[in-house]
Amino acid sequence: MNDLMERLQRDFGVDDITVRKPALTTFRVKKDSAETLIRELRDREGYTHLNFMTCIDYIEDGIFTLVYMLHNYDKKLSLGVHVDISRENEDMVSIHTLWAQAWTYQRELREMYGINFPGSPRLEEDFCLEGWDDIPPMRREFDTKEFSEQRFGHREGRHSEEPRDHMKVELYPNRGGDEK
Amino acid sequence: MNLKDLLSPFFVWQRAFEKPYTSIRPTIDRPGAPAYRGFHINIADTCVGCGSCHEICQNHAIDMVAVEEYLGREGDSGLRPRFDYGRCCWCGLCVDICTAASLRMSNEYAWISEDPTVFHFTAGVDDKPWQDNENGYRRAEGYHLYPPKRIEMEMLPANESVSSFEEVVKGYSEEQAKKEADRCVECGICVATCPAHMDVPDYIHSIRDGNYEKGLQLMYRTNPFPATCGRICTRRCESVCPVGILGEPVAIRWLKRLIVDQVDASDYQRILADTITENGKKIAVIGAGPGGMSAAYYLRKKGYAVTVFEAQESAGGMLRYGVPSYRLPDNDLDKDIDYIVSLGVEIKYNTAIGKDIKFEQLLENYDAVFMSTGLSVPSSMRIHGEDHPRVLSGLQVLADVANGRDPGIGKKVAVIGGGNVAMDAARVSRRFDAEVTILYRRRISEMPADEEEIHESQEEGCRIVQQAIPVEIVSADSEQQVAIRWGEAEMVDDPKGGRPRPVLQEDRMHTDTYDSIISAIGQGSNLDYISKEMHEEFAIEWGKFTPGEYQHTTLEKVFVGGDFANSTADAISAIEDGHHAARGIDRYLNPAAYEEK
Amino acid sequence: MKLPFGRTTSSPISTGHSASLDFAQPEPVDLASGKYVKLWQGPQHPGITGNMSLELTLDGDTIIDCKTHVGYLHRGFEKLMERRSFIQNFTVVCRIAVPEPTFNEYLYSHAVEEISGIEIPERATWLRTMNLEMMRLASFLMWIGGQGGAFGQYTVANWTLAYRDYVLDLFEEMTGARIYHMYIVPGGVRAGLPDGFEGRAREIMDGAEKLLDQIERVMFNNTVFKARSKGLAIIPPEMIDPYGIVGPNARACGVKRDLRKDEPYLAYDQLDFDIVTGTDSDAYERAYLRLQETRQCISLIRQCLDRMPMDGAFQADMPNVLHWKVPAGETYVKAECTRGEYGYYMVTDGSELVRRVHVRGPSYTHAIAVMERLAVGNNIADIAGMMVSLHTYPPEIER
Numbered sequence A: 001m002n003d004l005m006e007r008l009q010r011d012f013g014v015d016d017i018t019v020r021k022p023a024l025t026t027f028r029v030k031k032d033s034a035e036t037l038i039r040e041l042r043d044r045e046g047y048t049h050l051n052f053m054t055c056i057d058y059i060e061d062g063i064f065t066l067v068y069m070l071h072n073y074d075k076k077l078s079l080g081v082h083v084d085i086s087r088e089n090e091d092m093v094s095i096h097t098l099w100a101q102a103w104t105y106q107r108e109l110r111e112m113y114g115i116n117f118p119g120s121p122r123l124e125e126d127f128c129l130e131g132w133d134d135i136p137p138m139r140r141e142f143d144t145k146e147f148s149e150q151r152f153g154h155r156e157g158r159h160s161e162e163p164r165d166h167m168k169v170e171l172y173p174n175r176g177g178d179e180k
Numbered sequence B: 001m002n003l004k005d006l007l008s009p010f011f012v013w014q015r016a017f018e019k020p021y022t023s024i025r026p027t028i029d030r031p032g033a034p035a036y037r038g039f040h041i042n043i044a045d046t047c048v049g050c051g052s053c054h055e056i057c058q059n060h061a062i063d064m065v066a067v068e069e070y071l072g073r074e075g076d077s078g079l080r081p082r083f084d085y086g087r088c089c090w091c092g093l094c095v096d097i098c099t100a101a102s103l104r105m106s107n108e109y110a111w112i113s114e115d116p117t118v119f120h121f122t123a124g125v126d127d128k129p130w131q132d133n134e135n136g137y138r139r140a141e142g143y144h145l146y147p148p149k150r151i152e153m154e155m156l157p158a159n160e161s162v163s164s165f166e167e168v169v170k171g172y173s174e175e176q177a178k179k180e181a182d183r184c185v186e187c188g189i190c191v192a193t194c195p196a197h198m199d200v201p202d203y204i205h206s207i208r209d210g211n212y213e214k215g216l217q218l219m220y221r222t223n224p225f226p227a228t229c230g231r232i233c234t235r236r237c238e239s240v241c242p243v244g245i246l247g248e249p250v251a252i253r254w255l256k257r258l259i260v261d262q263v264d265a266s267d268y269q270r271i272l273a274d275t276i277t278e279n280g281k282k283i284a285v286i287g288a289g290p291g292g293m294s295a296a297y298y299l300r301k302k303g304y305a306v307t308v309f310e311a312q313e314s315a316g317g318m319l320r321y322g323v324p325s326y327r328l329p330d331n332d333l334d335k336d337i338d339y340i341v342s343l344g345v346e347i348k349y350n351t352a353i354g355k356d357i358k359f360e361q362l363l364e365n366y367d368a369v370f371m372s373t374g375l376s377v378p379s380s381m382r383i384h385g386e387d388h389p390r391v392l393s394g395l396q397v398l399a400d401v402a403n404g405r406d407p408g409i410g411k412k413v414a415v416i417g418g419g420n421v422a423m424d425a426a427r428v429s430r431r432f433d434a435e436v437t438i439l440y441r442r443r444i445s446e447m448p449a450d451e452e453e454i455h456e457s458q459e460e461g462c463r464i465v466q467q468a469i470p471v472e473i474v475s476a477d478s479e480q481q482v483a484i485r486w487g488e489a490e491m492v493d494d495p496k497g498g499r500p501r502p503v504l505q506e507d508r509m510h511t512d513t514y515d516s517i518i519s520a521i522g523q524g525s526n527l528d529y530i531s532k533e534m535h536e537e538f539a540i541e542w543g544k545f546t547p548g549e550y551q552h553t554t555l556e557k558v559f560v561g562g563d564f565a566n567s568t569a570d571a572i573s574a575i576e577d578g579h580h581a582a583r584g585i586d587r588y589l590n591p592a593a594y595e596e597k
Numbered sequence C: 001m002k003l004p005f006g007r008t009t010s011s012p013i014s015t016g017h018s019a020s021l022d023f024a025q026p027e028p029v030d031l032a033s034g035k036y037v038k039l040w041q042g043p044q045h046p047g048i049t050g051n052m053s054l055e056l057t058l059d060g061d062t063i064i065d066c067k068t069h070v071g072y073l074h075r076g077f078e079k080l081m082e083r084r085s086f087i088q089n090f091t092v093v094c095r096i097a098v099p100e101p102t103f104n105e106y107l108y109s110h111a112v113e114e115i116s117g118i119e120i121p122e123r124a125t126w127l128r129t130m131n132l133e134m135m136r137l138a139s140f141l142m143w144i145g146g147q148g149g150a151f152g153q154y155t156v157a158n159w160t161l162a163y164r165d166y167v168l169d170l171f172e173e174m175t176g177a178r179i180y181h182m183y184i185v186p187g188g189v190r191a192g193l194p195d196g197f198e199g200r201a202r203e204i205m206d207g208a209e210k211l212l213d214q215i216e217r218v219m220f221n222n223t224v225f226k227a228r229s230k231g232l233a234i235i236p237p238e239m240i241d242p243y244g245i246v247g248p249n250a251r252a253c254g255v256k257r258d259l260r261k262d263e264p265y266l267a268y269d270q271l272d273f274d275i276v277t278g279t280d281s282d283a284y285e286r287a288y289l290r291l292q293e294t295r296q297c298i299s300l301i302r303q304c305l306d307r308m309p310m311d312g313a314f315q316a317d318m319p320n321v322l323h324w325k326v327p328a329g330e331t332y333v334k335a336e337c338t339r340g341e342y343g344y345y346m347v348t349d350g351s352e353l354v355r356r357v358h359v360r361g362p363s364y365t366h367a368i369a370v371m372e373r374l375a376v377g378n379n380i381a382d383i384a385g386m387m388v389s390l391h392t393y394p395p396e397i398e399r
Helices: A002-012 A031-044 A102-113 A144-151 A163-171 B003-017 B052-056 B093-097 B174-182 B189-193 B200-208 B212-220 B226-232 B236-240 B252-262 B265-272 B290-301 B330-342 B359-365 B394-402 B420-431 B451-459 B532-538 B571-589 C077-081 C086-096 C101-116 C122-150 C154-175 C197-220 C223-229 C283-307 C363-375 C380-390
Strands: A015-021 A024-028 A049-058 A063-072 A077-086 B040-042 B062-066 B079-084 B103-105 B120-122 B282-286 B305-309 B346-348 B368-371 B375-378 B391-393 B412-416 B435-439 B463-465 B468-475 B482-492 B501-514 B516-519 B523-525 B558-560 C037-041 C053-059 C062-069 C329-337 C340-348 C354-360
Touching: A002 A015, A002 A024, A002 A031, A015 C329, A024 C329, A031 A063, A031 A077, A049 A102, A049 C340, A049 C354, A063 C340, A077 C329, A102 C363, A163 B062, A163 B189, B003 C197, B003 C223, B040 B079, B052 B062, B052 B093, B093 B103, B093 C086, B174 B200, B174 B252, B189 B200, B189 B236, B200 B212, B200 B252, B212 B226, B212 B252, B212 B265, B226 B252, B226 B330, B226 B571, B236 B252, B265 B330, B282 B290, B282 B359, B290 B305, B290 B330, B290 B368, B290 B571, B368 B571, B375 B394, B391 B394, B394 B420, B394 B516, B412 B420, B412 B501, B420 B435, B420 B451, B420 B516, B451 B463, B468 B501, B482 B516, B558 B571, C037 C380, C053 C363, C053 C380, C062 C363, C062 C380, C077 C086, C077 C354, C086 C101, C086 C354, C101 C122, C101 C329, C101 C340, C101 C354, C122 C154, C122 C197, C122 C283, C122 C329, C122 C380, C154 C197, C197 C223, C197 C283, C223 C283, C223 C380, C283 C380, C363 C380
Parallel strands: A024 A077, B282 B305, B282 B368, B305 B346, B368 B558, B391 B516, B412 B435, B412 B516, B435 B463
Antiparallel strands: A015 A024, A049 A063, A063 A077, B040 B103, B062 B079, B079 B120, B375 B523, B468 B482, B482 B501, C037 C053, C053 C062, C329 C340, C340 C354
16 A cells, blocks of 8 residues: 555655545546546556546635545555646546546535536536536535525414523513623 | 247146235235334424424424424423424434434325325324234344443542642543544533533533634633533533433533643633723722623623622632532632633632621622622521531531641541532541541432532542431530530431421431531621611512512612522522623623623 | 247357357437337336446337436435545444335445454454344345336335335334434444344344235236246346356346355354355346345344344444544455445545445346346346346446
8 A cells, every 4th residue: 555655655746645544545636637636546456447526625725525435445445536627617627437436426526515427428418416406415505404494484473482592581681781 | 949948837726725915905904024213203201393394304294393382491492303204204203312212113105185285294293093902123232323321521539639639520522522522412402501501512512623723712712710500500401411311421511621721821811802892981890700700701791890898818719719620620610710801800818798898888889790709608507516616617628628637637637518519528528538427317319419529529438328317416525625416317208299307206316426527518698798678678588689680689780690599509690690690790781782682 | 839818938148158158239220210119218217226327228128228327316425435434434334225225234344444453352243243244134135125116016016115114114123213223333343233123123034934924825826927027037047247247137147146155244154054056047046046035135134133142242442433444455355245246445545534435236237238238139028127127226326
């Protein structure tokens, strides 16, 4: 494992190498080398299985971290390849030629995060969200609560009290700490 | 295609004679499994309305609604959970988190109505057919969603503590405190019970965040004696903590102490940032105990010039002269007092009202007066021979020790009483190497003293004789000694339902000789500084005031608080009295500010 | 090759090295020519597993293009989890795969435990193992019904679906619910076994064993079933990794992979079982392999009952879940569900909420990329049986 990591560091400039557990190491690679690196891991290092591909929205840093989870069946090791891209309309290199299911993931990421993968088949097709008219819903700024408050009503007559506030009002309205 | 494969499927006919899987409804009723998660049951009398079920419900299916009959019960918010079955997913987390184990589920799962709005009910309050169902899901023994046991407090071992005045309770480390703070369910029921209504859940939260400055600010909102209360508070909050119903209550007192211990006194000014705008009015406070100093603090913050008159040479009252330093070290008490003084509160020490200055003078010279002189006169045992020189008062012994004087108790001591003063006097005596026997009229379980104090005094070697009634003090052979005649008591149930009464058993009398007998059965007030006429005007009964709203007395300018004006007679009540009187005085002197509200 | 019932079949995939596999999408056809028919199968169709739909383009009876459509069960669980506390989420995850909620409960809990460094007590590992195997049994019974039904054998479907209810009875007793058990909770499980459970469980296992023998006689040793499933939807070995095929779908072509053996979790290293593999890799082989795995479940459940400690703690010491902050971390945990690798990828940031959870269900590729590929060239009548033979559950695709 260390040899491989050293080589990846040298050849692809990967960094942020973290051993999450004996069977899982994650690292970060620049967007431009990502596809080549993943291809090499698949073809030369035995990481033939794409467990999944997903995205984490780090809205506070303005980035999407794409995660490619690769698995080596012989060594029973997994690699989590992290690729940071800008949240603002940045394209990502497609890996649909590497695994048959990759385009599905990319289509989903397009729908849920708004990430573009040029060349990926059927990218513009709806995946889960037929007729969706809001921002891509997995982005952190999409507020599910607000969305449902707007579209759905509440049952009439519901009202809840906080024990502490209720007791103050009922039992000692003039005591306790003054208003903050 | 082979013949076998063609014939084999005909085997299905064999099954035609087997018992069918299905059962016919409604002929055959099929109840849920004994632990089925069906409709909710709440034992409303056991429930305390802490709202943890509401808190944990991921569907917002539970509302806490007021149920009149439970409002005002001690340690009960008066709220009960109301379920919206349009949202419930029957996960049962509400049952798992229930601090009182009052919430459970029945194995009933059919509720049919044509009206979709009816599936909304207050469990245990609204009448439902499954309320008495004996089956259904409940939290399994050994399964907890919060730690039921408290983080153990490190104490000085009894063999060490008994020979020094070093503080016995060592205090939590930051890490321990974080863990203990984690146990809080943030219901806030304790806030109602705390006489000062401290923001307990909030400052506990600040411990979890490691933000002690915030914690200190929160505590000073309602209590300018956090270092003191963090050590010796009677902590009624803990007695109502819902976490304590099934486990041990959150150690609120020790957590309060941790916050103070983490902040250096020199940072108080910066953190609390109490800015004072003088309003030109003068207030006199009589007594620099917790009540007086609390009033002084909150009045000073409102811009009043406050002068505190204290008969002793130091401030603190009972906290200094009545609480031994192994429970409350002087420098911790000083931390609280010094900050109040630093805001410009003036204390006139060694100034007794009625002797050095007349009470009437204060009324004349100040815009308002707050009296908080507490209970300083030991109560009499009302038995023959009580005035024997070897009969000492607990208060006197404690005051002597606080002042650095030898209390002169000898080596064999009997302490009479079961309150905190008795325990303190006993434990102090142990530190002067005396062999200590505590005589108490009732059973140990009925002692008014703090349970921990009783336990620690026993640890330190004090012998407690329960159900022992003193009958007479008699002279001993030596002048340095005294004897006490006491009898064993039987507890007799009160036919009216009150607590059992000890009845002296004349045939089981004992006489023991001691070097001294320390009487600590209670104390009364000393109101000699008020004239007879005024006594009547104040309507003082049994040496106690009955103040009105905002601690106001019948005299226009005078407000009272502390032990002689409340029934609980503890530091935290005195602090609240002081705080509340400060509000009252401000309302009295500055009514315009309150008119709109 | 011409088979009975007029079905043409041939392996639609050219064999060769994986690198030469072509993932290209079929060219669109000219529907206006009148030569082709477009047909929607699903989302409500008994031949579809769960709610999804197949957009089929037919040339006569032959499928020349298949596009899958999902989204009928999308409830946004991954998003919901980002705004619920760590304890609340465990009540949500079970809904991600309706017939196999327990795997979600286990993996979610395991991911949280792994990141927070919580070790669960031994008894909990056994209870979890048994719970997962019971789940596998229930799920396989439902699948057998589906597979039988898809080829017209509704008798078997009724047997197994009804018998599944007996297994659900066991769940009801053990966990308090039939479908969404919510039994495996971060830190352990919610309760031990109820009184008398072991006896009833053994009784139901005995019955299940008998039922499986009957099913083998009626469904597997059956000319019709054989004729329709043999040679159908063959997955060649070189498709396995490029298409991310896992579980029985991969094992049926001889790929000896099973996470329970390869990377043992819970108590699987203390149980006796072998990985079942096949060779023919067609619908029949997959079905027969699943039948054997169903039998294996029964054996594993019995072993669990034999070996698990019957008392002791079943939950680790937990912090107060009302304000539980899990330290920042990242992990990917997986388990062998009935359909292969089921995984939870979790990222935490030290707050009271999870940063990101990605649920990896085997159907994601089995029902889309694999299905679309295998469908082409097959007869419309076989599409239902083929889909069931891939054993897919749409909700885990959409999460």
